[in-house]
Amino acid sequence: MDQPITKTMSDSGSVHEKPVFVDPTLANDADEGLSEEEKTKIDGQLLWKLDLVLIPWLSLLYLCSFLDRTNIGNAKLDGLQEDLHMSDGQYNAALTIFFVSYSVFEPITNILLRRTRPSIFIPTIMVLWVSRALFQCIAIGSRLTIPPPEQGICMMAMGFVRNFSGLMATRWFLGLAEAGLFPGVGYYLSCWYKRSELGVRMAIFFSAAALAGSFGGLLAAAITNMDGMGGRPGWAWIFILEGLGTVVIGVVSFWMVFDFPAEAKFLSETDRRRVLRRLALDQQSSAEHEEWKMSHFWASVRDWKTLVGAIIYMGTDGSLYAFSLFIPTIIKELGRLMIFAFFFVCYTATKAQLLSVPPYACAAVLTVLVGYIADRTQQRGLCNIFISLFGVVGFSMLLGAKTAGVRYAGVFLGAMGIYPCIANTVSWTSNNVEGAYKRGITLGIVIGWGNLNGIVASNIYRGTDAPHFYPGHATVLAYLTVFLLGGSILQYILLRIENRKRLLGQRDHWIEGLDAQEINLLGDRRPDFLYTL
Template sequence: MSVKDKDESQLADATTMELRSSMDASPLTEAEKARLLRKVDFRLLPMLFLIYVMAFLDRANIANALTLGMTEELGISGQQPNIALAVFFVPYIVFEFFSNFCLKRATPHVWLSLCILGFGIVMFCQGFIVNYAGLLTTRFFLGAFEAGIFPGSFYLISFWYRRQEAQKRFTVYFTSVIVASAFSGLLASAISKMNGVGGKSSWRWIFILEGILTMLVAVAAFFFVCDFPEQATWLSDRERHMILQKTGRLQKQQPSQDRVTMKDAWAFFRDPQHHFGALMYFCSTVPVYAFAYFTPTIVKTLGYSTVQTQLYSVPPYAAALAVCLVQAYLADRTDLRLPYLLFSGILLVSGLAILISTYGHFSVQYAGICLVSMGALSAAPLVICWYLMNLDGHRQRSMGSAWMISVGNVGGIVAPFAFLPQDAPRYHPGYSLCLAVAVLGMLTASGYALIVVRRRRNMRTNESQGEVDEAAGSGPLVPSL
């Protein structure tokens, strides 16, 4: 361990001792606890929400560009657009697993703002590409810079809330995906009218304007992104003590700068719960990415104009937003995850069954698209919260969030090849693939639940640990089923 590492570790230990010594101070009243929760919500979530709106918007706006003449202008055809979609995920997956270690070393506000600035610059440059090679290059670097945003944000959020508070916050953050997907259609519809302005096509203006906006968000992120509770200067000592106590980390504080050793990594990958968690997330990302990228294309096959296509891409996401928020509220109230996750799976399977079995009935097919959107997008935040809040401490959560999201985003490579041009307009192979993945996801969630049940039983029968107490931090946190 370097001198710097030792100093950081000693500083974190000193902070912990100071907080422990303040335990005899007057505790927060219930009203103060409620105010603190609202204070954390308003300081932590809005900036992270805005960051991922821009990240997902920059990632998925190529779907709108494809319907606005990009393929013709760049001379790309066949599976080349699908390859361009998939190449984003190669660096995204590789760098994602290491991103949380960088976040811990650099602090969240520094690391996240650098990532945002990077992909904002790349997005701006994408508006000036002249050939297919340029598109592949910008998509590659876009994936590299975006890799740190999603796992880093969930990792950070997980340290601010106890398990019974987390689902609503995780879902609010994840709805940034829905807002970005819906907003991209509205934005593309408006920007499509800029065709020819400055001698540039409308699809170029999508990349240029969104790139500029992203760079502005990066500047704001440097000043407004919150760090870990131990580092938050806007908290009083009593408030900081309360947050660390309720999240179960006061009694077993790990310095946020501690490195992950090979022994930690070996123990992590030997545990089957991490592979079930990653597979659950993979099964949710395949339909999410498939429909994020191809909803405009699919809607266009229903016979709508280009502008109508962008506008009709919005309602499925509005319906998904409603389902996400209702399920998040109920999941926190009941401290349950599995039933709502299975309900999302049923919605997804029902929508896919409609799309596979019907053609030519536009209203029925559009209803199927809405069901798919509701099921796929509502499942992902449930999976993320259920898995991450069952992990304990900086090491577990840094590895767990990065591993789950890295494996899950392999779905981003699979999804672009689910809907190929030669399969239009019925897209049976794509719908069938998403259906198979949805069923696998429901089975995997049930398997993960069995692991949870077994661990609850072991913890209850372990005489040395006795009753599991989340506040005491006596072991892995296990959600109720």
């Protein structure tokens, strides 16, 4: 069957005719015969319904996840390292081991998500944070040996550890259990929303990480007042109570997480057809069934966008973990030097916990704002480039400024330059990869490689470098400048070049001799698929 023709304008002003490859789903219009005004109203109502059902609960899951992985920084501030008689090297090793298991297993989690169902996979990994960890909790306390656990109560287990070995064990299994959540949800949301709608949803979802940092400081400041209760120190209660919250939320998730659009039970048949059609109009097929083949993996690995996306994400993720894990310690050291009217003479760990709240709150607001702007402008690369400059300036201030007030301002700019770029980079990567399995694998590789840099982040802030932490600040500054800023500029330029070639018809030979279905299976290699800049 002949394909329809569309006319596009090249940069030189000449008109070029290009074939448009129509997804068969487009023929299944549930609103056929309605006016455009009526269709727009129905579409808005559908989008609002999706937002209310999907976004709040998934954001809550990530808040729990990020809180559980980073509250060790708050616990350190309240005496964890001293009570377990750990050296600085051992404490950093406890941070590092989380990222080893977390990163290694991330690339395969989206394949598991696709081959099972979100309503099973996501709640299951939450419950695995709960399952045998209770026995691990008892085992660590009594130094027994049992089969390994996962997270939720594994988080609680960290509140019962008696030595460095117990902490290492719980951190390893914490990383293993959490590996599937962030890449899984990033991929899952990309199967529900159009490319121009994903950014702000990912931003709202990821802002939970910034809120976790902010909320975590407040929560830790309150929980540490339980010091001595039940014979446990205050830092132990941070792990126990926050882990208990994850247990409850993980169980409820079986009723709160839904499948992909083609199977989601909260959708009527009419709404299901609407969701699939609006995705097809956006040149997306990832929401539909696709048979697993090893060629999907190799297509992702050989795609230059996977490599460059991983470089960009390592720049922002390595910086993120350095910031989130050590910010309570950094602020505590700054506090020793600050002379503000609202501080008491004796600067305490509680004040450091509270002072970590405002930077995270600013980062959360900016993350959502950048997601909204990037969706409206479809200029995710320029957003990354501009926002990364905040981080570069912020860590330059931390590195070079001598006064505590200026360096605290640097903490604000550092948070504002890191957090928005995480969600924006994931959205940018997702927008430019099509195909159910290819997109999932690409996100797994990009996010997994980024998180692997948490190993570096865990070892660059040493107690011997206090109070200035020059090696740590310098490393984060290099990550932000070379990988985040430099990688974003590189990808933006390469995508512009490729889009120009497609508009000029220089990629049309890729589909010679192929029928409509074969062309559809090309995904982002379809000549009419234009990349999001």
